[in-house]
Every structure is written in structure tokens, then in C-alpha cells.
Amino acid sequence: MKIVVAIRQVPEREARLRVNAAGNAIEEEGLQFATNEPDAYALEHALALRAAEGGEVIALSVGPERTANALRDALARGADRAIHVLAGELDALGVARVLAAIVRQENADLLLAGLQSEDMGYGQTPVLAAGLLGVPHTTLALEITPAEHGLRVFRELEDGWRQSVDLPLPAVVAVQAGGLALSYATLMGIKRARTKELRTLAVEDLGLALEPALIVESLAPPARTKSTEMLQGEPEQVAAALIRKLRDEAHVL
Amino acid sequence: MMLLARMLAGPGNLHAVERFVLLALGILSVALFLHQATAIARRILAARRDANFTLAPLAPRCARLFFDVLLQRKVIRERPWVGLAHAFVFWAFCAFALVTLNHLALALHAEFLDPRGAGRVLFFLAALFAVACLVAIAGLTLRRFVLRPRWLGAQPSIGSAGVAFLIAALMVTYLAAFYVAEGSAAAHAIWWLHTLALLAFLPLIPRTKHLHLLLAPLSVFLAHPRFASIPPLAGEEDFGLVTGKDLTRMAALQAYTCVECGRCMEHCPATNTGKDLNPKELVLGVRGYLNHLGPHSEEPLVGQVHPLHAIFECTTCGACQHQCPVAVEHLPLIVGLRRGVVNTGEWQHKQGTRLFLNLERTGNPLGRPHSERERFIERAGLPFFDGSQELCLWLGCMGSYDPRGHQIVTALAAVLRAHGITFGVLRKEQCTGDAARRLGNDLLFQQLAEANLATLAQAGVRRMVSICPHCVQTIAQDWREFGPSPTIEHHTELLARLGTAGLGATTEEKIVYHDPCYLARYRGVMDEPRAVIARSGHLLEPARTRKDSFCCGAGGGLFFLGEESGERIGMNRARELAATGATQVAAACPFCANMLGDALKTMDGIAPQLVDVAELAARQIKP
Numbered sequence: 001m002k003i004v005v006a007i008r009q010v011p012e013r014e015a016r017l018r019v020n021a022a023g024n025a026i027e028e029e030g031l032q033f034a035t036n037e038p039d040a041y042a043l044e045h046a047l048a049l050r051a052a053e054g055g056e057v058i059a060l061s062v063g064p065e066r067t068a069n070a071l072r073d074a075l076a077r078g079a080d081r082a083i084h085v086l087a088g089e090l091d092a093l094g095v096a097r098v099l100a101a102i103v104r105q106e107n108a109d110l111l112l113a114g115l116q117s118e119d120m121g122y123g124q125t126p127v128l129a130a131g132l133l134g135v136p137h138t139t140l141a142l143e144i145t146p147a148e149h150g151l152r153v154f155r156e157l158e159d160g161w162r163q164s165v166d167l168p169l170p171a172v173v174a175v176q177a178g179g180l181a182l183s184y185a186t187l188m189g190i191k192r193a194r195t196k197e198l199r200t201l202a203v204e205d206l207g208l209a210l211e212p213a214l215i216v217e218s219l220a221p222p223a224r225t226k227s228t229e230m231l232q233g234e235p236e237q238v239a240a241a242l243i244r245k246l247r248d249e250a251h252v253l
Numbered sequence: 254m255m256l257l258a259r260m261l262a263g264p265g266n267l268h269a270v271e272r273f274v275l276l277a278l279g280i281l282s283v284a285l286f287l288h289q290a291t292a293i294a295r296r297i298l299a300a301r302r303d304a305n306f307t308l309a310p311l312a313p314r315c316a317r318l319f320f321d322v323l324l325q326r327k328v329i330r331e332r333p334w335v336g337l338a339h340a341f342v343f344w345a346f347c348a349f350a351l352v353t354l355n356h357l358a359l360a361l362h363a364e365f366l367d368p369r370g371a372g373r374v375l376f377f378l379a380a381l382f383a384v385a386c387l388v389a390i391a392g393l394t395l396r397r398f399v400l401r402p403r404w405l406g407a408q409p410s411i412g413s414a415g416v417a418f419l420i421a422a423l424m425v426t427y428l429a430a431f432y433v434a435e436g437s438a439a440a441h442a443i444w445w446l447h448t449l450a451l452l453a454f455l456p457l458i459p460r461t462k463h464l465h466l467l468l469a470p471l472s473v474f475l476a477h478p479r480f481a482s483i484p485p486l487a488g489e490e491d492f493g494l495v496t497g498k499d500l501t502r503m504a505a506l507q508a509y510t511c512v513e514c515g516r517c518m519e520h521c522p523a524t525n526t527g528k529d530l531n532p533k534e535l536v537l538g539v540r541g542y543l544n545h546l547g548p549h550s551e552e553p554l555v556g557q558v559h560p561l562h563a564i565f566e567c568t569t570c571g572a573c574q575h576q577c578p579v580a581v582e583h584l585p586l587i588v589g590l591r592r593g594v595v596n597t598g599e600w601q602h603k604q605g606t607r608l609f610l611n612l613e614r615t616g617n618p619l620g621r622p623h624s625e626r627e628r629f630i631e632r633a634g635l636p637f638f639d640g641s642q643e644l645c646l647w648l649g650c651m652g653s654y655d656p657r658g659h660q661i662v663t664a665l666a667a668v669l670r671a672h673g674i675t676f677g678v679l680r681k682e683q684c685t686g687d688a689a690r691r692l693g694n695d696l697l698f699q700q701l702a703e704a705n706l707a708t709l710a711q712a713g714v715r716r717m718v719s720i721c722p723h724c725v726q727t728i729a730q731d732w733r734e735f736g737p738s739p740t741i742e743h744h745t746e747l748l749a750r751l752g753t754a755g756l757g758a759t760t761e762e763k764i765v766y767h768d769p770c771y772l773a774r775y776r777g778v779m780d781e782p783r784a785v786i787a788r789s790g791h792l793l794e795p796a797r798t799r800k801d802s803f804c805c806g807a808g809g810g811l812f813f814l815g816e817e818s819g820e821r822i823g824m825n826r827a828r829e830l831a832a833t834g835a836t837q838v839a840a841a842c843p844f845c846a847n848m849l850g851d852a853l854k855t856m857d858g859i860a861p862q863l864v865d866v867a868e869l870a871a872r873q874i875k876p
Contacts, residue, residue, distance in 0.1 A: 013614065013615075013622075014615065014622060014623045034614065181603070181606055182606070182610055183598060183601075183606065184598070184606050184609035184610055184613065184694070184697075185609075185613060185696055185697070186595065186596055186597060186598040186694075186696060187486075187492055187596040187694075187695045187696040188492050188596055188597045188598065189598060190696055191489060
């Protein structure tokens with residue numbers, strides 16, 4: 001099975017985010033980046049499928065030069081080779097078009113990706129790629145196992161419900177974090193990764209001309225509002241008021 | 254002193270046939286000895302060279318040879334009666350060196366010691382040692398075959414019995430020669446018996462653990478000068494001890510030197526709490542591997558030399574290595590085997606993987622967000638280090654994220670302020686990599702060490718203090734591989750120097766001190782915490798103390814690996830500490846504070862309260 005895993009590099013979770021001077025993106029100066037966690041799970045699923053079925057795992061990333069680090073990390077963790085498509089910040093459709101082009105070029109059986117990115121959080125890229133490729137897809141995947149005519153995927157629904165979906169290959173599966181255990185990076189992995197292929201392409205090499213379908217005009221951090229409200233009155237009244245607020249305003253009951 | 258009046262009797266003339274028989278038996282004995290000994294020497298020399306080995310500095314090596322071999326320091330210190338008995342057997346062997354050569358020379362009339370002249374003093378001296386040796390052998394035989402402590406293994410060794418018998422025979426025949434006439438038939442027979450015992454003894458040496466007669470001095474002399482030093486990986490293809498090819502000459506030498514005395518087992522916290530790790534079996538496992546598979550084997554070491562799960566039961570407390578009388582270095586071996594399975598990704602362990610991922614993603618083993626550390630710094634009012642202060646207070650992960658660690662840091666900060674010492678904490682710290690290092694994750698350890706070294710260099714830190722002996726050891730020792738780091742000391746060292754000015758009166762508290770492994774055994778810091786404790790109460794000592802301390806169970810990354818099998822190590826230690834009748838248990842390590850604090854809480858009756866030495870010092874400050 002030939003599997004392409006889409007990997008996005010996102011700001012590290014602990015990073016302090018600032019808006020850039022233009023006011024429409026995150027300032028990258030001084031930021032540390034890490035692999036988008038759901039994508040790390042997607043890679044783990046790909047490695048598990050390769051262990052069961054044989055085949056090849058190709059890590060694919062669309063992004064600026066720094067993105068190569070995420071691909072090296074994927075190679076260290078077990079991907080066979082990597083493709084880096086150099087590009088600036090693209091919208092979900094732009095990324096999906098690149099992913100689809102590579103999947104076609106590689107004639108891959110499966111495109112795996114994280115459910116959504118931890119920074120932009122569109123949650124659309126894998127679905128759009130499936131549309132462009134004209135292949136079936138499923139999302140919220142927790143378990144992926146080879147089935148008779150393709151894959152069997154367990155999806156995580158609300159409230160502990162799980163759904164089993166069988167889909168033929170080729171297909172696109174968007175992976176939910178947490179379905180299996182991530183593995184740790186190893187010294188041997190890092191050293192072996194140095195000898196693996198990491199191919200860098202430009203968007204133009206794929207014969208694509210990408211027009212933005214979505215333009216971010218402005219980006220702002222959420223306003224910090226600290227509203228502490230003291231409920232006054234008899235204990236019974238306070239308890240009743242608290243329950244009302246928890247139910248109607250905070251929606252936690 | 255009947256012996257003094259007597260003279261050692263020679264055998265008289267040997268018949269030509271006798272000389273021929275002697276020659277033939279001599280050749281056979283030496284050939285058998287060489288056959289065995291060279292096979293072992295070849296296996297040791299065929300192993301990989303030790304990457305970081307240098308003979309210099311020679312002085313400490315010679316000192317160790319003098320104390321640990323000649324004076325039998327470790328042998329006696331640990332088991333005084335048995336050790337002394339062993340020492341007398343050893344000293345008798347030394348005393349007999351010339352006497353034995355002379356004994357064989359008699360056959361050719363080439364003797365060089367005159368039993369009437371100068372030789373008489375030596376013969377008499379040897380006789381005294383022979384008597385002492387006989388008494389010692391009798392005692393040791395009684396212990397080994399009748400008392401049979403479990404450290405010596407379930408099966409009494411036949412080889413040992415044979416060797417004990419031959420040593421006794423040598424001594425008896427030597428002494429008997431004082432009571433017969435020179436050249437008499439009896440003297441002749443006694444000479445032959447002594448000779449036959451000698452010739453039988455020689456080939457037994459390399460076949461039994463008595464190989465230590467030859468290898469122990471070498472092993473003691475060559476052992477790494479620094480305690481529990483973890484060798485750097487050598488080259489691109491070194492991932493630790495993966496297969497036989499990765500075993501080094503020192504590891505091989507030590508495996509063949511092991512005398513199977515079981516002192517390591519007797520002190521191992523894992524072995525003593527019903528776990529499967531057994532440091533003696535581990536070393537003998539390496540010997541077995543070399544004997545059966547050899548130093549060029551591609552068979553994985555883990556599994557062959559010791560089970561995988563047992564290797565991860567080691568707290569790296571270092572008691573085994575500290576006690577070993579023949580200088581076997583268990584820690585580089587255990588960490589090396591862990592490296593072999595972690596650097597290659599073989600080790601799959603739920604909590605272990607969680608720990609590594611936490612360190613990869615958040616830089617701390619607990620996986621907490623940095624903001625928690627910042628909140629603590631703000632709450633405790635700790636200033637940030639800006640280069641103007643005397644000291645950088647290294648918080649460490651426990652000091653940053655653990656409630657118990659917070660209390661210790663707060664106490665230390667109060668003492669520093671009271672003494673007018675300026676200090677600051679770093680804005681950003683990552684784990685020192687202690688747990689990653691001891692669990693064999695070299696990639697993670699290197700990343701953490703390098704990131705921290707860069708932070709410290711940027712902040713211009715020159716002097717540091719830490720509440721955690723693990724941080725101190727890792728920063729002072731393990732980081733050296735990646736460049737110079739600022740000097741660091743443990744807070745007890747600093748507190749001891751601060752003196753008693755401005756302190757309140759001592760209390761009536763009875764305080765028992767628990768030596769943390771990484772402070773006592775690794776760093777040799779034992780008097781300083783005691784000096785601080787003595788200022789605030791009566792210091793008590795538990796049965797296992799100072800460098801013989803017993804682990805709390807947290808070291809070697811085990812704090813993060815979940816529930817122990819068997820009895821909890823911390824519980825075992827807490828009982829011992831409570832048995833001293835102390836009202837307080839003083840610790841000097843946030844990991845010990847957690848493990849022992851938890852154990853004390855679960856004890857029946859009124860258990861002593863756990864405090865850190867810094868907290869005792871803080872209570873002494875006059876308001």
C-alpha cells in the first residue's frame with residue numbers, strides 16, 4: 001500500500017503568539033514550530049498500515065523552508081521518503097490542490113492527514129483533497145485497519161458513539177488524535193533519516209497556478225475579558241441563580 | 254610457638270622417574286591452565302575498545318589497587334568477619350609466592366631459600382599465614398555450605414568446594430613439613446602431596462570464579478575513575494549495547510572478574526523488594542553471552558543477558574557498583590542496555606513513551622505547560638536572573654511543577670533572602686535530561702542538554718544552586734559531553750556554608766537523615782546536610798546510611814514509569830527510617846521527598862513527618 005501522509009508544521013503549543021505588522025497573520029519571527037499533533041497520529045497510522053500490509057509511506061508537506069524540519073522528523077520516525085512543496089501560506093483549497101496533485105503523481109492508494117491543524121483549524125483540507133481526487137473519504141478516524149476491499153475505519157462520534165465505515169481504495173482519511181500511541185523519536189531514526197530522500201518542489205513544478213480562495217483580512221488575539229460576578233442573597237437563591245447561569249449562559253449543565 | 258623451633262623439611266632427592274612424572278604433570282597442568290586462560294583473554298581482547306578509556310590519572314588507580322586489592326578495603330568493610338577471613342586467605346597467597354617457587358625448585362636442587370638462614374623467617378611467616386588461612390577457610394566453608402546466605406545462589410558450587418579443599422590441602426601439607434625430618438620418606442610424601450595440590454589448583458583457576466585471583470587486580474586498576482560514568486557513544490553506528498559487538502573490553506573483563514559474592518544483590522533496592530532485576534545475574538549473563546555466543550555475536554543482548562523488563566527496574570542508585578569489591582561497573586552496563594533498546598525504538602512502554610513525548614513536546618517530564626511554572630514564580634515572588642545576582646537558582650522540573658518541589662524552593666529562597674544572597678531564576682528552563690539519560694534516550698538527552706546550555710550561556714549564568722541532586726549530577730557531569738556548563742552545587746552544600754549566625758535555637762526534634770543516592774554516592778555530599786540538620790535538632794542515622802544508603806525508588810527515570818512490581822522501594826526505606834524513632838525524616842531531594850513522603854503517609858500509627866533540609870534551615874530563620 002502506497003500511503004501519502006500530509007504533515008503541517010504549526011507553532012509550538014507553548015509559543016506566545018503575536019500578530020504580524022500587517023495585522024493579517026501570526027508573526028513568525030522568534031517562533032518555535034512543531035508537527036501538528038493530529039498529523040503525527042496520521043503518520044503513526046500510516047506506519048502501522050505499512051507494518052501490516054507492506055508498502056511505502058511518503059511524508060508530504062506544503063509550506064515555507066522551515067517545514068522541512070517537520071519532514072525530517074517524520075523521516076526519523078519511520079517515513080520512507082518525503083516531499084516538500086515550497087509555498088507561502090495557502091488556504092485550505094490551495095493546500096488540498098497540492099496534496100491532490102502529489103497523490104496523483106505518486107499514484108498513491110491512500111492519503112492520510114490530521115483532522116485539522118492546531119493553528120488555522122479549517123478542518124477542510126483532507127475533505128477538499130478527496131473531492132478534487134474524486135475518491136471516497138472519511139473523517140474523525142480513530143482506528144484504521146485493512147479490510148477485504150480497502151479499509152475499515154472506526155470513527156469517533158459524539159458521546160462515546162463509534163461508527164465503523166468500510167471504504168475502497170484509493171481514499172482519503174482524516175485522523176483524530178489519540179487513536180493509537182505515538183512513538184518517541186530515536187537516535188537511530190534520526191541517523192537513518194539523513195540517508196532518506198527529501199525532495200523539494202515548487203508549486204509551479206506541479207503545473208498548478210494557485211489563486212487564493214480565501215483572504216484573511218485581519219487577525220486579532222481574543223480580548224481578555226475577566227468578568228467575575230458575585231452572586232448575592234440567601235444560599236438557596238444563590239444556588240438557583242448559579243444553576244441558571246451554568247445552564248443558560250455557560251452551557252456546562 | 255612450637256613452629257619457631259622447627260625447620261621446614263625438604264623432600265630429599267627425587268628419582269629420575271619422579272622427575273619425569275613431575276615434568277609431565279607440570280606440563281599438563283600449565284597447558285590446561287593456558288588453554289582456558291587464553292580462551293578467556295582472547296574473548297576479552299576481541300571485544301570492542303572502550304571509547305573513552307585513558308590510563309591517566311594513575312595516582313587514584315594505584316590508590317584503589319592498594320586499598321581495594323592489597324588491603325581488601327571493600328571486602329572487609331561490607332562483611333567484616335567474612336571479609337577478614339577472605340583477606341587472610343589472600344594475604345596467605347601473597348606470602349606463599351616465593352615459598353611456592355622455592356618448593357618447586359627443590360625438585361631440581363635449585364632452591365634459593367635456606368631453611369636454616371634467611372629463608373627461615375619467610376617460612377615461619379608463611380606458616381603463620383597458613384594457620385590463619387586454615388582457620389579462615391574453615392569459616393568460609395561453614396558459611397558457604399552450611400549457613401548458605403541466599404546471595405551466594407541456590408546451588409552450592411562444586412568448583413568452590415574443590416578449591417577450598419585444595420587450599421586447605423596446600424596449607425596442611427606446608428605445615429606438616431615442619432614436623433618431619435629433612436629428606437625422610439614422610440617429608441618426601443608431603444612434598445609430593447603439596448606439589449600435586451598445586452598442579453591441580455592451577456587449571457581450576459580459569460574454570461571457576463577463582464579467575465578473580467588473576468583478573469580482580471586488573472579490573473580494580475582499570476575501572477573508570479569516576480563513579481557511574483556513562484561513556485559517550487562512539488561514532489555514527491553506536492546506539493548503546495545492542496548486540497555482542499557493542500560489548501567493550503572493560504565490560505567483558507568485569508564479567509569474567511565477577512566473583513559471585515552477591516554484595517550487589519544484597520544492596521540492590523529492586524532485588525530486595527521482590528523485583529526481577531538481579532545485578533549479579535546480569536553480570537553473569539554477560540559472561541554467559543560471551544562464553545556461548547562470543548563478542549562478535551549479532552544476537553541481541555537484552556533478553557540473553559537479562560530480561561527486558563528487569564533492566565528497566567533499576568533506579569540507578571549505584572549501590573551495586575559502590576559495593577562491588579572487584580570494581581564491576583553495573584551502571585554503564587544497565588544504562589548501556591537501555592540505550593540499546595531505546596535508541597533503536599525497541600522499548601515500547603506506555604508510561605515510558607509518554608515521558609519521552611512529554612519531554613519532546615513540553616521540555617518537562619510531567620508534560621505541564623510553561624505557564625504553570627511562571628505562575629509559581631510569580632506567586633513565590635522569585636526574581637528573574639538578569640546577570641546582576643550572585644546565583645542562579647535552577648528550579649528543575651520538580652521545583653517548577655511539583656507542589657512538594659514548590660515548598661522546598663520557597664524555603665530555600667527564604668533562607669537565601671535572610672542571608673542577603675542575591676539570586677534569580679531563569680525565564681525558561683527545560684528538564685536537564687536526567688530521566689532521558691538514565692533511560693537510555695540519547696537523542697532527547699542531547700537536545701535537552703544543548704537547549705539548556707544555550708539558555709544558560711545567553712543569560713550569562715556562572716554559578717547555580719539546585720534543590721535536586723539529579724539536576725546537580727546531570728548538569729555537572731553528564732552535560733560535559735556537550736560543552737562547559739556553569740558550576741552548580743546542591744542547596745545543602747550552600748546551606749552548610751552559611752553558618753549559624755542569625756539562627757534560632759535548636760529544637761528537641763529527633764531528625765533522621767536519608768542520604769539521596771545522587772547526593773551521597775554520586776557526589777560524595779554527606780556531611781553538609783548533616784551539619785545543617787544538627788543546627789535544628791538531634792540527628793539520627795538509619796541502619797543503611799551515607800554511601801550505604803537505600804534508594805527511595807525514584808531514580809533512573811522510574812519516578813515516571815508507573816507502579817512498581819513487588820514491594821514499593823520507598824515503603825521499605827520509610828519503615829527503616831521510622832524505626833529509628835525519629836519525629837522527622839529529613840530528605841535532600843524532591844524525588845525522595847515525594848516517594849518517602851507518600852510511603853510515610855500510608856504507615857500505621859504516628860509516622861514521622863517528612864521535611865527537606867532547606868525547610869529545616871528556613872524554620873531556623875528568626876522572624
